[in-house]
Amino acid sequence: MRGRRLSRTCSRLSAFILALLLMVSSQVAYVSEPDAFSEVMPYDVLCGPEPPQFAQVSSELQVGSSDTALDRAYELILAGRLVETLDLLDSAGYTEGANPRADYYRVLALCGTKRLDDAVELVQSLFEDQAYAGLAHYALGCAYLNQSGLYDSSSPASALAQFEKAWNLLPDASGLAFYLGLTHYELGEYARAAEMLEVAVERDESLAQGYLNLGFALARLGETQAALDALHNAAQLGHDHRQAFMAIGDLYFELGDFEAAASCYKVVSDEGFLSAQYKLSLALLLSGEVEEAKAVAEELVSAYPKHFDGWITLGRARQALGEIEGAIEAFESALWLRPGHFSVRLHLASACLAASEIDRAKSYVEEALDIYGGDAVAYRLLAEILEAQGDMDGAREAVRKSVQIDPSDALARSLYERLI
Numbered sequence: 001m002r003g004r005r006l007s008r009t010c011s012r013l014s015a016f017i018l019a020l021l022l023m024v025s026s027q028v029a030y031v032s033e034p035d036a037f038s039e040v041m042p043y044d045v046l047c048g049p050e051p052p053q054f055a056q057v058s059s060e061l062q063v064g065s066s067d068t069a070l071d072r073a074y075e076l077i078l079a080g081r082l083v084e085t086l087d088l089l090d091s092a093g094y095t096e097g098a099n100p101r102a103d104y105y106r107v108l109a110l111c112g113t114k115r116l117d118d119a120v121e122l123v124q125s126l127f128e129d130q131a132y133a134g135l136a137h138y139a140l141g142c143a144y145l146n147q148s149g150l151y152d153s154s155s156p157a158s159a160l161a162q163f164e165k166a167w168n169l170l171p172d173a174s175g176l177a178f179y180l181g182l183t184h185y186e187l188g189e190y191a192r193a194a195e196m197l198e199v200a201v202e203r204d205e206s207l208a209q210g211y212l213n214l215g216f217a218l219a220r221l222g223e224t225q226a227a228l229d230a231l232h233n234a235a236q237l238g239h240d241h242r243q244a245f246m247a248i249g250d251l252y253f254e255l256g257d258f259e260a261a262a263s264c265y266k267v268v269s270d271e272g273f274l275s276a277q278y279k280l281s282l283a284l285l286l287s288g289e290v291e292e293a294k295a296v297a298e299e300l301v302s303a304y305p306k307h308f309d310g311w312i313t314l315g316r317a318r319q320a321l322g323e324i325e326g327a328i329e330a331f332e333s334a335l336w337l338r339p340g341h342f343s344v345r346l347h348l349a350s351a352c353l354a355a356s357e358i359d360r361a362k363s364y365v366e367e368a369l370d371i372y373g374g375d376a377v378a379y380r381l382l383a384e385i386l387e388a389q390g391d392m393d394g395a396r397e398a399v400r401k402s403v404q405i406d407p408s409d410a411l412a413r414s415l416y417e418r419l420i
Contacts, residue, residue, distance in 0.1 A: 002025060040077050042135065043175060046150070073105045083107040096122060109138045111143040113152060119143065132170030137162045138176060142197035145183060156186035174203040178210050178347050190220040201233075208237035212244055224251055242268045242324035246276060249283070258287035269296070274304065281313045285320070293317045301333070308337045315347055324355045325342070342371045349381050356389050376406035383415055395419055 066081055069092035076085040080412050086109045094102035103126050110119035123136045141162035147155035160183045167176050181197035184190075197214035201207050215231035218224075227249055235244040249264030262283035268276035277300050284293035297314035315330030331348045335341065345368040352361035363384045368378050384397035402412040 004409055010163055024199070038107075040074055040108070041175065042108065042111075042139035043143040043179075045077060045080075045082075045112050046139060047145075047147045067099075067185075069101070070101055070105065073102070077105060077108055077112075080112075082101070082112040085109040086113070086374060097126050098124075104132045104135050104139070107139050112150070116140075116143050116151070130169050133176075134166045134173070137166035137169065138173075138179075141166060141179060141183070145179065154186070154410070156183050159183045160174075160187065174200055174207070177203065178203070178207065178213075181210070181217070182213060185217055185220075185394075190217045193217040194221060194223075201230075208234050211237065215244075215247060219247070219251060224255065227251060242271065242273055242276070246273075249276075249279060251281070253283060258283045262287055262289070275302075278307065278309050278313065281310070281317070285317050286312060290317050290320045294321065305333075306337055308334050308341075312344065312347065315351065319347075319351050319354065328353045328355065340371070342368055342375075345371070346375075346378055346381060349385070353381070353385060353388070358385060361385050362389070374405060376402045376409050376412060379405065380409065380412045380415060383412075383419070387419065392419070 005150060044416060068084060069088065073085050073088050073092075085105060089102055089106055089109075094106075096103060096106070102391045103122065107119045107122055110116070110122065119140060123133075123140060141159045143151070143160060144155045144159035160180070163176060163180045163183055166173075167180060170176060177196050177200040181193045181195075184193035184196060192213060194217040197210055199216060200210040204210065211230045212234035215227045215229075215232035215234060218227035218230060228248060229253070231244050231248045234246065235241055239388060245264045245267045249261045249268075252258075252264060263278055265276045265280035265283055269280045277296060281293045281296040281300060282297060284290075287355045294314065294317035297310055297317055300310040301314055304310065311330050312333035315327045315334065318324075318330060319327035328348065328351045331344055334344045335348065347362045349361045349364040349368065352358075352364060355409070362382070365378055365381045365385060368375070369382070372378075379398045379402035381415065383402060386392075386395040386398060399412060399419055402409065403416050406412065
């Protein structure tokens with residue numbers, strides 16, 4: 001990983017046990033006189049129920065002395081009572097521009113009550129105080145990014161502009177590096193996203209969401225091993241472990257390490273996560289654990305009879321075990337769910353051929369070729385079927401087409417060499 005060596009873990013997740021910790025929202029501490037004071041942060045209000053926990057403390061912010069009305073406004077904001085916050089600021093005589101702390105609270109409350117245009121206007125006209133100006137732009141960025149789902153849509157480009165202004169004013173705030181990384185990711189700027197997220201985790205090694213999103217960005221860049229390192233760190237730190245394990249499993253699957261992928265998917269599947277259960281069955285099948293793959297797939301389609309991919313995996317597992325009639329039954333269930341599907345007809349043709357139901361196999365493969373006439377596997381299956389029917393000329397013509405379409409198909413080449 002650029003500029004940082006993340007801790008490496010074994011590719012077999014079954015070799016270690018991860019503690020699954022719950023992330024809790026927190027405030028970043030800033031020092032004031034005479035007492036310590038923890039200022040409310042934009043992500044506490046505008047980024048959903050579980051904002052990240054940032055350990056890095058900015059040295060730039062100094063809040064003012066305690067004020068009864070503003071202390072009450074602070075409490076109201078953290079309680080989510082934002083309309084009351086605005087009413088309090090008005091009744092306490094805090095006109096716009098009178099107090100930077102009051103103006104910042106007003107910006108938070110305006111953003112949180114879907115009055116973003118009013119908040120933007122306020123920030124543009126006020127805030128000579130550098131620290132609170134940085135927080136105000138930070139708040140606008142969080143509102144535009146819309147992680148809370150408060151607004152009908154998000155605007156990553158507008159969020160980026162606000163976060164960059166905040167970053168210039170508060171360069172030590174680790175949370176800003178994280179949100180800048182998220183925003184670049186949303187914009188498809190994965191290299192820049194990875195750069196900012198690396199800054200975030202360098203400053204705060206406990207930032208689980210930072211490692212998680214860094215892993216996503218690195219995966220987009222094709223830096224698979226570095227992505228795995230980051231995702232392993234996210235899983236160990238415990239934030240949204242299902243998302244981390246699924247992402248790790250997907251990367252191992254892409255690498256062809258189906259055993260490791262299955263280990264990841266199993267962690268999430270045990271919690272009843274539907275997508276993980278399907279991927280677990282497929283990874284087990286491809287890793288050679290066919291009986292276990294069959295059991296997982298049977299459990300999946302029993303609970304979710306309309307799970308098309310579950311039926312396909314079940315059919316493949318049964319066919320691999322020689323349970324041909326059961327395989328045909330599973331593939332037919334999949335075809336019933338998607339009558340126009342191309343590939344399921346090839347699965348049915350293969351299973352019927354294995355069951356010596358030659359005419360039925362031919363019917364399915366011809367239907368598939370009517371849907372799409374350029375598939376090498378379909379022509380290979382047709383060649384095998386025609387050979388079984390004694391139509392050698394037709395078999396040769398079909399296998400020639402298969403090899404022409406995909407010269408790398410070893411089964412087609414072997415059949416070609418035998419028939420030609």
